[in-house]
Each structure stands twice: as C-alpha cells, then as structure tokens.
Amino acid sequence: MTSATAKDRESGQVSVDRQAQEQQWAAEARQGDRDAFMQLVQAYQRPVYNLCYRMLGDAAEAEDAAQETFLRAYTRLRTYQPGRKFSSWILSIASHYCIDHLRKQRYHQVPWDDLPPDRMLSASDPEPEQAALSRERDRSVHQLLDTLPAEYRLAVILRYWHNMSYEEIAVLMETTVSAVKSRLFRARQMMAKQARQTGGADQ
Amino acid sequence: MTNHDLYLEKISLWLDNRLDAAESAALEAHLRLCSTCRQTHAAMQMVDAQLRQAAQTVLDPSPGFTRQVEARLDSYRQSHRRLWAGMVILLVGSLVLVGVTVAAASVSLLTLGQALTDPAMLVYGLRRVGEFAHQFWLVADLLRLVVRVALAAVQQPLFWGMVLVSFLLTGLWVKILRSLYRRTAVHIT
Numbered sequence: 594m595t596s597a598t599a600k601d602r603e604s605g606q607v608s609v610d611r612q613a614q615e616q617q618w619a620a621e622a623r624q625g626d627r628d629a630f631m632q633l634v635q636a637y638q639r640p641v642y643n644l645c646y647r648m649l650g651d652a653a654e655a656e657d658a659a660q661e662t663f664l665r666a667y668t669r670l671r672t673y674q675p676g677r678k679f680s681s682w683i684l685s686i687a688s689h690y691c692i693d694h695l696r697k698q699r700y701h702q703v704p705w706d707d708l709p710p711d712r713m714l715s716a717s718d719p720e721p722e723q724a725a726l727s728r729e730r731d732r733s734v735h736q737l738l739d740t741l742p743a744e745y746r747l748a749v750i751l752r753y754w755h756n757m758s759y760e761e762i763a764v765l766m767e768t769t770v771s772a773v774k775s776r777l778f779r780a781r782q783m784m785a786k787q788a789r790q791t792g793g794a795d796q
Numbered sequence: 797m798t799n800h801d802l803y804l805e806k807i808s809l810w811l812d813n814r815l816d817a818a819e820s821a822a823l824e825a826h827l828r829l830c831s832t833c834r835q836t837h838a839a840m841q842m843v844d845a846q847l848r849q850a851a852q853t854v855l856d857p858s859p860g861f862t863r864q865v866e867a868r869l870d871s872y873r874q875s876h877r878r879l880w881a882g883m884v885i886l887l888v889g890s891l892v893l894v895g896v897t898v899a900a901a902s903v904s905l906l907t908l909g910q911a912l913t914d915p916a917m918l919v920y921g922l923r924r925v926g927e928f929a930h931q932f933w934l935v936a937d938l939l940r941l942v943v944r945v946a947l948a949a950v951q952q953p954l955f956w957g958m959v960l961v962s963f964l965l966t967g968l969w970v971k972i973l974r975s976l977y978r979r980t981a982v983h984i985t
Contacts, residue, residue, distance in 0.1 A: 627869070634865050642857040656857055656864075663865045664872060727853055734850040737843060752812070753851040759814070778808035785839035788846075 615679045623670045630670075633679065634663050640680065640755065641687045647750045648691035648743070650735055658694060662687040684755065685765045688747050695743040736791075737784045745780035748773055803833050804840075811844050882976050889969040896965055900958040908945050917944075 615636065621629035641662050646655035665686050666673075673682055738746050744766070751757045751765060759773045766773065806823045809815050815823065827834050858864075924937050949955050 630869075631862060631866065634862050638857050638861050638865075639854065642861070643855050646855055656861065659857060659861070660865050660868055664868050667869055668872070730846065731850050731853060734846055737846070749847065753847045756851075759812070774805070774809065774814075777812070778805045781808050781811070781840050781843060782804060782836070784843045785836055788843050789835075789839045 612678065616675060619670070619673060619679055620675060622667075623673065630667060633666075633683075637680065637683050638663075641683055643754060644684055644687050644750060645691055647735075647738065647754055648688075648746060649694065650739065654694070658687065658690055662690055665690065681761065681765055684751075685767075688751075688765060692743045692747065737787055740783055740787045741780050745776050745783070748776040749780045749784075752777060800830070800833055803827075803830070804836055807833070807837050807840055811840065878976065882973070885969075885972055885976065889965075889972070892965055893962070893969065896958065896962040900955070900962055903952060903955045903958055904945075904949055908949075 615633065618629040618632045618636075622633060638659065642655055642659040645658040645662070646652065649655050649658060662683065666683055669686070673679070738749065741749065747766065748762055751762045757765070759770045759777075762773045763770045803823060803826050806815060806819065810820060810823060827837055924941075
C-alpha cells in the first residue's frame with residue numbers, strides 16, 4: 594500500500610541513532626551552534642515542506658511557510674525540551690503556522706498549484722505518464738482536503754502523510770485522543786460526502 | 797449522536813485498525829443490514845484508498861531551500877542586533893534628555909525662587925489668587941505670572957545654555973534614531 598522508503602522520507606520517522614544525533618544537534622543549536630541547526634534544517638526540510646504544502650496547497654506559500662517554521666524554531670530553541678522528538682516539535686510549529694495562515698485566509702479559496710515535475714518525487718511513479726497520473730490523483734485529493742476545516746485537514750495530513758498514531762497527533766495538536774478520533778471521523782465523513790457528490794469521478 | 801453516527805465513527809476507527817475483533821464483527825453485521833451505512837462505508841474506503849495512494853508522493857522543496865533559510869537567519873540576527881542597539885541608544889538618549897530637562901527645570905525653579913523672594917510680587921500673586929480663585933481670569937492671571945517669571949528666567953545665561961544643549965541633544969538623538977531605523981527596516985523575508 595505505502596512505500597516504506599517514501600513514507601519514512603516524509604514522515605520524519607527516524608531510527609534511534611538518528612534521534613540521538615538529532616538530540617545532539619538540537620542541544621548544540623541551543624548553545625548557538627548554527628551549523629548544528631542547519632543540520633536539523635537539512636534533515637527536516639522535506640517533512641516540514643510537505644506538511645505545509647498539503648495544508649496550504651500552494652508551492653510558493655508552502656516554501657515560505659516552511660522557511661518561517663525553521664526561523665521560528667531557531668528563535669524558540671530555548672523552549673524545546675530535550676528528549677522530545679524533534680520531528681514532533683518542528684511539525685507542531687509548522688502546523689500552528691499553517692492553521693494561523695489558513696484562518697487569516699478564511700474566505701480565500703486555496704488554489705491548487707501544479708508543481709513542476711522535477712519538484713515531485715514518488716517512490717513508484719517514475720514514468721512521465723505515471724507522474725501525470727500521480728499529479729491528477731494529487732489534484733483530486735487536494736480538492737477533498739480543501740473541503741475540510743484547518744484542524745480536520747491537519748489531522749488527516751498527520752495521519753496519512755506522516756503516518757502518526759492518534760496519540761502522536763493528539764500531542765502535536767495539543768488535544769485529546771478522543772478529539773483526534775472525532776476530527777478524523779468528521780473529516781472522513783465530509784470527504785466521503787464530497788466524493789459521492791462528485792461521483793468519485795476524480796479518483 | 798444517532799445510531800448511524802456511532803457505526804460511522806467505528807468505520808473511521810476500523811480504517812485505522814483501532815477496532816478489536818468483536819467490534820469489527822459487530823460493525824460488519826450492521827453494514828450487512830444498513831444500506832445507508834454501507835454506502836458511506838464504501839465512500840470512506842474509497843477516500844481512504846485515495847489518501848493512502850496520494851501519501852506515497854513526496855515533494856521536495858526548491859534546491860536553494862537551505863540557503864534561503866540561512867539568509868533568513870542572517871537577516872533575523874542582524875535585525876535582532878540592530879534592535880538591541882536601538883534600544884540601548886533609546887535608553888541612553890532618554891536618560892540624557894531627562895538629565896538635561898531636570899537641569900533646565902532646576903534653573904527655572906531657581907529663577908522662580910528668586911522672583912518669589914520679591915515681597916511685592918509675592919503679595920500681588922497671593923492676593924490675585926485669592927480674588928480670582930473661582931473665576932475664569934485665574935488662568936490668564938497665572939499666565940501673566942508665568943510670563944513674568946519666564947522673562948526673569950531668560951535673563952539668566954545658564955538657562956539659555958541649557959536650552960541650547962537640550963535642543964542640540966534632541967536633534968542629534970532624533971537623527972541617530974532615524975538613521976538606525978532606516979537601516980533596521982530590513983524585513984525578515
């Protein structure tokens with residue numbers, strides 16, 4: 594169903610060694626070591642960018658949001674608690690930024706932005722035709738995500754794109770597991786309704 | 797929450813493998829009987845499959861992403877330093893201005909004290925205050941008193957020296973701040 598390589602790349606799931614390395618980078622960055630911080634940027638640019646892109650639906654806005662996320666992380670390094678997964682912390686900052694951004698654009702319909710082909714990686718679609726198909730599939734999924742309120746959309750993105758458990762989502766969204774269950778249910782219900790209205794033609 | 801909603805919520809949990817065997821069996825039994833839930837179940841499954849498929853696609857930020865983050869960090873650090881420098885200059889400038897103002901006020905008070913030692917003026921002032929305390933002309937009268945005091949003050953060379961220094965320092969301070977904030981207007985973009 595899901596390519597483990599692709600999933601790992603995006604979800605920020607890291608090995609124990611990698612976590613130890615990141616903890617070290619985070620500790621050094623807190624001491625003012627900018628190179629260590631840039632290592633964290635290098636490690637998390639992709640999951641952060643992907644989260645922003647799925648939330649905002651626009652490549653330029655997503656890039657700006659991802660950069661702003663790292664800038665905020667840099668200025669708030671003192672609030673990072675050693676021992677906490679850095680991935681959760683940085684994705685939490687990105688999530689809050691995107692939700693705030695969407696709230697400001699409450700009545701603004703997010704346009705679907707066609708990415709240039711070289712900006713899109715896929716573990717299983719290397720051919721141009723397959724890539725085009727993948728883009729079309731992405732477009733219809735984005736239309737589904739677009740029907741959701743920001744908090745529901747975030748729960749769906751964390752669940753599917755970042756492969757997070759209910760408990761991890763709850764921690765990241767600073768809410769309860771019960772609320773996460775409810776948001777995912779409502780989101781799925783809304784998307785199912787939308788899919789039925791469009792006759793599933795977009796799949 | 798209706799009976800349907802309860803089962804629909806279970807469909808959502810089932811999609812995430814969060815139902816045990818007994819709950820799954822109960823859900824399947826309900827779906828066999830309820831066409832409404834069955835339709836929603838099918839639609840939710842379809843959406844779930846679409847999302848799982850789409851989640852395999854990983855996007856890369858632009859090639860210069862890390863360099864742009866570095867540039868933003870540089871810009872932030874410079875702005876931060878300038879802000880602190882501005883705050884220090886503001887504080888020092890404010891302290892200098894307060895000092896000059898206090899000095900000028902002291903000179904004025906000394907002048908006023910000298911003026912009040914004139915018994916004729918003191919009696920005049922007290923009498924006028926008593927007479928017109930409740931009347932509109934009080935303000936005008938007091939203004940006249942202030943003008944007389946000021947006229948006495950302007951005859952003091954030290955007073956003018958203080959005023960001149962105060963003006964010069966204020967002008968210099970404003971100029972420094974304007975220059976500082978013109979350079980600080982580097983937005984973190």
